[in-house]
Amino acid sequence: MTTASCRFAPADRPASTQVNLTLTAGLNRPLPETAELVRRSVVDTSHHVLGIMVTAVDIKVIDAHHPGT
Structure with missing residues (x-):
């Protein structure tokens, strides 16, 4: 993922x-699962590292690729 x-x-x-992300994702897992993992990571990291309360994470996937490519 990039x-x-x-x-x-x-x-x-x-x-x-609110956080708006644009990213590419690998096809090693379903895109909705990847998006949920990213959302949780952004919310947790923003809170614990930056001290910011994130209430929404909007994700736009602009490209998908096979792992290792």
Whole structure:
């Protein structure tokens, strides 16, 4: 997986943040599963490392590839 862009923006709720990601993904697992893993990772890392409360993670997959290519 490769991230093409990542943007943090204020969300609808006070003191919360929305993240917009554009990425490529491997086909080693279903895309919805990959997207959910990425969402959880972004929320957890943003909170524990950056101290930011992320309430939404929007993901746009722009390319899919077979693992190792």
